[in-house]
Amino acid sequence: MLRPLRLLLSGLQTQPSRCCSSFVSRMRYVNRLKEDDEACTAALKDGSIFLFHRLSPLLRCTDVGTFSPATLTCSDVQSVLQRLGSDGSSLKEAVLIGCSEQNQAQFCLDVGELDQAAVEEASQGTFIDLRKAFFLLPAAEAPLVSKGQALLRWHQSTRFCGASGQPTQRNRAGSQRFCRSSSTVYYPKMSAVAVALVSDGKRCLLGRQPSFPRGLYSALAGFCDMGETLEEALCREVAEEVGLEIQSISYSSSQHWPFPHSSFMLGCHALVSPAHTQLCVDCSELEDARWFTVDEITRALQVKPRRGDPPILWLPPKHALANRLIREWVEQQWQSKGGA
Ligand SMILES: NC(=O)C1=CN([C@@H]2O[C@H](COP(=O)(O)OP(=O)(O)OC[C@H]3O[C@@H](n4cnc5c(N)ncnc54)[C@H](O)[C@@H]3O)[C@@H](O)[C@H]2O)C=CC1
Ligand SMILES: [Mg+2]
Structure with a gap:
């Protein structure tokens, strides 16, 4: 099937455009990644990933005793997954959460199927329950982590269509799920x-x-x-x-x-x-x-x-x-x- 020209053009672009203010270009970039699966796949390769384990975010303690979300590159995550015997296919489950001021797409991924302590050791962080983590993080960083958890939770609880009972499929960014049987599109809810x-x-x-x-x-x-x-x-x-x-x-x-x-x-x-x-x-x-x-x-x-x-x-x-x-x-x- 022919893809719309708009999507073909946007698929070529894997970085935010430089033609407008950096905020505008970042917002448009994220919006494009939600619509274009190929662009999103490319963005994941260069993106940063926040890991969760059964919805608890991975944090790192800094030298001065403060906490920040552990930010891993895609290849960091791939090597953690390989070290733990995973084939890396779970990277497909990463969900887009935004774009950093450095124009890097940001994703979250729940590795709850792996041994928690082993992932912590391999990624040099600690998974901390969000009820605690949210208040340990600086006010500027807590919302990103809570958004990641909210999206991961939504995916976990929307695996099946409420109308047909059939499994739903997600788009690449994870910004929606779709039931082929009932043609229902599901969006994250709050x-x-x-x-x-x-x-x-x-x-x-x-x-x-x-x-x-x-x-x-x-x-x-x-x-x-x-x-x-x-x-x-x-x-x-x-x-x-x-x-x-x-x-x-x-x-x-x-x-x-x-x-x-x-x-x-x-x-x-x-x-x-x-x-x-x-x-x-x-x-x-x-x-x-x-x-x-x-x-x-x-x-x-x-x-x-x-x-x-x-x-x-x-x-x-x-x-x-x-x-x-x-x-x-x-x-x-x-x-x-x-x-x-
Ligand atoms: N961030 C903040 O500064 C504050 C946050 N909150 C949050 O606001 C939320 C609501 O406050 P409450 O006084 O507890 O609400 P509330 O006064 O509406 O009472 C909660 C009850 O409302 C019913 N309910 C109706 N619609 C619901 C829905 N969509 N989800 C869950 N329950 C629903 C349930 O029976 C529930 O037990 C709480 O989760 C609380 O954590 C509350 C105050 C400040
Ligand atoms: Mg109340």
Whole structure:
């Protein structure tokens, strides 16, 4: 079958184009690799690969005691696989995750079929559960690793078509799966979650679930229902969880959150009327919810939690969107105090 001219031309190009800004060319390059299997195969040969073992990423400890994701070249991975007696065919399972600022395509690969300790020894790294690894990594590197894990998990759980029950096939980049029998195309999925830092103008509202570590309070959050807007989801969640009606919703920022599975977190600030701040907590959802003053929050932001010694109030870690919302609120409170 004749391939479209666009794909033939793009197949010749195995590096990002230099005609536009480096960001634009990288984005277009990654998009092209998703569409063109041959270009993607070529990009893998020159690309970097992040290894996972049963969804735990391979990290390396630097000389100064910090952690970074172990970045291997394709030939590094080939020699690790050969040393462990694998024929290297599992490289076909690598999934495209992006393109580095050095214009190198980035892939992830789960080698869960191999002996974990042997791969660690051969690749000079350690596989660490993402719940720990995510917080050990610098904030700039954690999202790439969590994206890799999310894509690998999605492939593992979408092997069969929900309509026909037949096996699905992936494209080279791993950006979609296809069922020949039902002609269904599957794309990676994530659940939308609305998270709000609610304030009454002077205090902010935080809640805790029974599963949270002792002392931890966070912004209120909930999965968006089908058909809801972000605003509707926030109003419903806050009403359900603490019995309040919010207004003046303003969007802040978003993040991909890998726990427990892929969520697309949409973070907002919201207000309640100072006359209606009485909480009616739904104990089936939250163990507790409380109003906190800016002084309490400022103190809590300065506390470094130590193992076995939880402070009275412990806030979400820096990598979490809720932490960002809390910091934005504190900054805005101090600014308005300074301006008053
Ligand atoms: N990154 C961050 O800063 C924050 C992240 N989160 C994350 O947001 C997520 C949602 O927060 P929750 O308060 O637990 O949500 P929630 O208040 O909606 O309660 C969770 C319950 O919602 C139901 N549910 C509805 N749709 C679901 C879906 N697509 N997937 C799973 N469960 C669904 C389930 O019964 C589940 O037990 C959590 O996974 C949490 O880790 C929460 C707060 C801050
Ligand atoms: Mg909730």
